[in-house]
Amino acid sequence: MLDQLFQFLVTGITVGSIYALVGLGFALIYNASDVVNFAQGEFVMLGAMTAIALLAAGLPLPLAAIVATTIVVIVGLLLERFAIEPALGASVVATIIITIGAAIFLRGIAMLLWGKDFRSLPPFSGDTPIRIGSATLLPQSLWVLGVTVALVVLVRLFFDRTLVGKALLACSFNRAAAKLVGINVRVMLRLAYGLSAGFGALAGILVAPITFSSYEAGVMLGLKGFSAAIVGGIGNPMGAVTGGLLLGVLESLGAGFISSGYKDAIAFLFVLMVLFFEPTGLFGHKTAERV
């Protein structure tokens, strides 16, 4: 029983890390523009599918991963430039609907390019399981955890220590005031979309050896990442990470002890419960502001 629990926790944390990375992408764009980017899951899918295609075309795995991430970052920038920027004056809801449209568009392109087949990447460092007591850990899980921790630390430093990070936050706190101190809001938006796309692509590439990927893979991963972000309090990057890990662990425990058929239901039930009792998320801004 205890061994099982440990095994489920390990699996949960691995999957949760992926949700965390996707959630971070949501938080970045939300921080810059108050917009929830529903194409975030598509960045994940594009990262995985592009890396798989590049590998099949003969590129070595590390190079395929780097090139795929770069390509997805460019896709993110193009999305910002040609779908988001022209609607800069529009309402947040209108912009969110644009991102839903973009997601459908990207999914369609992926289907045309790669068909409807499921594909996967080989694990980065073989698939000999590492035994810890009676539980086992796939080497790929270590990759997932390592890259997630590194990126989380970098994001934290970016927002806490750099002026550009704070300028990005300033854009969402008050866009007019951000403009009045000389922040170029368009540049900040591009930065946010580029970073989010990169995070999404990395998440997709990391998870591709564990789960299969297809043109539709972004839908569920995007939803889970969004759930992670709102559970943690949208706009709070560290909240998104915690939310992702919680979601992953709960899912894995539910799948293990109850039934794998209820995996997604358990995750979304948890989201509903959190929002019911704590509408701003577990670590959302408790707004302290005098007017």
Added chain:
Amino acid sequence: MPSDRSFFHNGFVGPLLEVVGLSSGYGPVRAVHQADLHVRAGELVAIVGGNGAGKTTLLHTLSGLHPASGGCVRFAGQDITRWPPHRIVAAGICQVPEGRLVFAPLSVEDNLRLGAFRQRRDQDWIRQEMERVYALFPILAERRQQLAGTLSGGQQQMLAIGRAMLGRPRLLLLDEPSMGLAPLLVEEIFRVIVELNSRGVTVLLVEQNARAALAIAGRGYILETGRIAKTASATELLADDAIRRAYLGY
């Protein structure tokens, strides 16, 4: 007569800010109509007018937040009418917006640092200017790590002014700095505005509180339903019967 510093800076003779026939509005609604005004380097000029006279729209248009529908804005001889806001800030027009608009979830110090966003290559200057702002508003120095949203209204106004000063303004635009403040705080804020002006910062002050604004300004404009209704020295405006009745209330 204040010396025209811009004359020495780039061989340009004329007012620092020159607004000619400026119109601006929202759809069919004209909030500012054919406004002409100018501010010479070193001056402290007030624009007074009631609620909805177009004061804020005028300042937003000067800062590039709102597009002009006609006319032009020249700053130090350059036509900046269609420039984006960040370029206008970089050129030296910094605004203290209506309602302060401090970055509430960030610390006082971070707010000031963001004010210097376009000066970020010049860390030495930022350190010095920050100390000057703290000397001007000692309460901000005490609270430099506190979140801006938890400051009182008066302190937020001080922070908003400090933040604009870190933008290294050649022209400081102030939108209703007295709004919502107790009379004693208004006095304090206006004293600082005079002090900044005497240090060489050119100031364009927009106010509903006409008496306080004209008391410190050299010249003034009266803005009525988007049009410049009158312009004269502050002393003349304060003595004008019609203006006294309409704006000063005695």
